[in-house]
Amino acid sequence: MGVIHSPNPQQIYMTTTSETGFILIVDDNPTNLSVLSAALSSAGFKFRVAVNGESAITQVERNPPELILLDVQMPGIDGFETCRRLKANQDSQHIPIIFTTALADIDSKTKGFSLGAVDYIPKPFSQEEVIARVRVHLQLKRLTESLERQLSDRTIALQQAQIQLVQQEKLSTLGELIAGVAHEINNPISFIFSNIEHLEEHIASITEILQLYQQEYLHPSAKITDASEELDLEFALKDIVKIINSFKLGTDRLRNLSLSLRNFSRADVDTKQPADLHQGLDSTLLILQHRLKSVGDRPRIEVVRSYGQLPEVNCYPGQINQVFMNILANAIDALDEAMIHSKMSASIPQIQITTDIDAQNCVNIRIADNGMGIPDLIQERLFEPLFTTKPVGKGTGLGLSIAHQIIVEKHNGILKVNSQPGQGTEFSIKIPIRD
Template sequence: MSLTNPSEEQLNATDILELVQQEKTATLSHLVSSVVHEINNPLGCIAGNITYIKDYVKDLLNLIELYQEHYPDPVSEIADEIDAIDLEYLTEDVPKLLSAMENGAERLHQISNALRTFGRFESDRQVLFNIHDGIDSVLLMLKSRFKGTKIRSPIEVIKNYGDIPEINCYPGHFNQALSYLINYSVNALDEKAKAQPSNPEFKPTITIKTSLTSDSVILSIQDNSLGIPENDQNTIFEALLITKPVEQGTGIGLSVSRQIIEERHQGTIKCQSVLGIGTEFIIELPRSSDS
């Protein structure tokens, strides 16, 4: 006869889900912090030196131009080398390459900041947080999902941010809830594209809005997917409800999002959907006492 731990025996599905989520959150927090740290060291070196390199190259190109102006007829050996390296093309292309490198470094800097914002998993206390920063970081992390595929054109993300205050929040968990909701919208848009492969007028769109009431901050995530049947709208946030095909994962993201919003942040989340029109997730979060 095998012995069973009574504490495990008493755990229900929601308790197990929460424990798994806490462990995953802690692991992801450490991973993100490590990645950001490793990125920032070489990135700081590149970003800190590229300005100097641009100035040095500019000076060298100016010097070459002066030589060409004052010595228009170089010896044959130099003339041959100018032809061999295609000096005219080189002087035009090098500044472009340096600008591209500078843009790449800035892009990495944005990703690093987004990772740091996305990965803020303060488990023991709430902090004041600008949820617009959280939304932007999530959108940047999910950017590859918005690209066009074989079945649909690129997803247009429309941001309509209102003038809202910072809120007391667990930023990392809140960002995680957002990522699940936005991922759900992307999957729903993919499903519509599969269902309507011959509809050239379908332009997949996700619209994110924020606004303010007297006591709440409102966040809306709306897509133009096929929509959700009314009966499913009432159960879509239930724990362990499978919301997508097996090959796409467990589909518990919406349940985790509800837990994060309602249980961890004392907010509310609801789903509004019209078949053939799309789905909207509406989140209400309490304003902080000093806002």
């Protein structure tokens, strides 16, 4: 459709160009509209018109233009106020605005630029000047958008590289820290454990001698009798045996924890090696044992292991253990959250771990909780870097992203989530037994 040179002010003007987007002309003067329409039409631009500020704002909200030619002096809200409102709206603040005005004083121009305008076109109009300024600002806008897209792409690439570095550094630092802690625990525990047997033998010998004294000296002095009764010697001798047994039980648990820490932090970043994944799961659960205990109104979390017969899997054991840690810790968080909101799918919080081998000679590990479940919209973003639903300070949004990278990229496997609101969540891991 060609340009109508005697326009009805309410008419929408269009040219037949193939340019993307359009230019919005805002002016209450039919003559000005006609001149600007002719100028834009001759250069092949699409355009529409609005006869006042209110109409312009409505049109922009409905269909944003690429650029706005805005008259300053109009009835109702003037061009300055129209510009201010458009720039205050997040959806329209990026649209370039060129003022068209007969006002040539410095104050008016300064006010326009301070409100966010990019240029002025003085009246009476010169078609060549209108076309030149419009072209320049459209080119600037498109160049800016192109640069922003490139910057966004590079930012995403940089972010992914940073996440990989964070993952490697995190695993390395965590492994060194846990290995160091395990070593520090192991030394004193080994000393205590190795001496308990000697202590037990000494106490048994002393007990035997005391019993011989009791048999040989049937009538001890009053002082010895009083001391023996005050101590309750018979009870003390029996209690010492129980204390020694408690020492042995405690040191056994600490030795198992130290072993679990060493297994969890296995330094294997360079090469894959055969590993018992059940041992990795059990080590991780032992480290998380303190979080499985009852807390406040939340009862102890029950862990149900349904382990199949698994061969050793060629993998990076430390990294696989990190995946187990992230998923199990998230399951515990989910059960804590469900208990807070009284939305447990069962009265007893539970984590179920199932393992088996499928027909493709892959190991399948499923870790399921009976918490609140995860909405579909959140499930779609769970493995995105830096995405988290946890409060500030409670999560980085990297745990599941790193877990996904470890399983998919490092082990050529699959990590999926399946959840229904109110019915809990299941993470499934699938990795080949051999490369």
